[in-house]
Amino acid sequence: MMIDSRLKAIYDDNTEPDPEEQEMVAQFAASLGPEGIDALLDGTCTLIYMYMKWLRTMCEEHDKDVIEYVVPTHVATMRMMPKTFSPEVIPTMTGLIIAAGTGLSPNLWRAQYGPWTDAEMTPLEATAVLLAERINRIADDTDFATRLITDALSRSDQNRR
Structure with missing residues (x-):
């Protein structure tokens, strides 16, 4: 939902952040608690993985390397x-998309470096938004990109039944 909301703001040429939306997101995050925040981080990493998997598939169909195609831009x-991206978080976000682009779990890749920091929260969300926007x-x-995820969730629910 958060990624879709950010994308809609981009496509609506809305250069000013919506204060109501920001308050709603802040309230939502505050209501999650530590376990909920961990789940949100895991979910964002999963989105990045799924987006990079789609990009990798598209690149392979055109004999391109996903890392070469995605990382420089x-x-x-x-x-x-x-x-949004201070210089010190750029290597982390780059490593994250490279891990996902090579088929590694971003969650497991990141776990080797310890817990997420506050400084990495916005860049992590922005990385997911940028990948989704590129796919769009x-x-x-x-x-x-939103349908890509909702379709995957629908298939997952059907497989559980």
């Missing part, structure tokens, strides 16, 4: 957003 974008541009559909 992602790093360049992070550098252009210094309020490739698909020429502003809702494609």
Whole structure:
């Protein structure tokens, strides 16, 4: 939901953050507690993994390397957003997408470096948003990345039955 909300703000050319939305997100995060925050972090890493898996599949269909295709432009974008990505978090976010792009779990990759820091929260969310936006541009559909996830969740629910 949070990623979809961020994407809609991008596509609506809304350059000002919506104070009501920011308050709602802050209240939601505060209501989660430590276990809920961990689940939210795991979910964000799972989204990044799923987005990179889709990108890897698309790259392989065109004989391209997903790392070569995604990482340079992602790093360049992070550098252009210094309020969101401080220089010290860029290597972490880059490592995260490389891990996901090579089929490794971002959650397990990150676990070897200890718990997430407060400084990494916004960059982690922004990384997921940037990957989703890239997928939407490739698909020429502003809702494609969201549908990709909702379809996967629907299939997962059907497989459990």
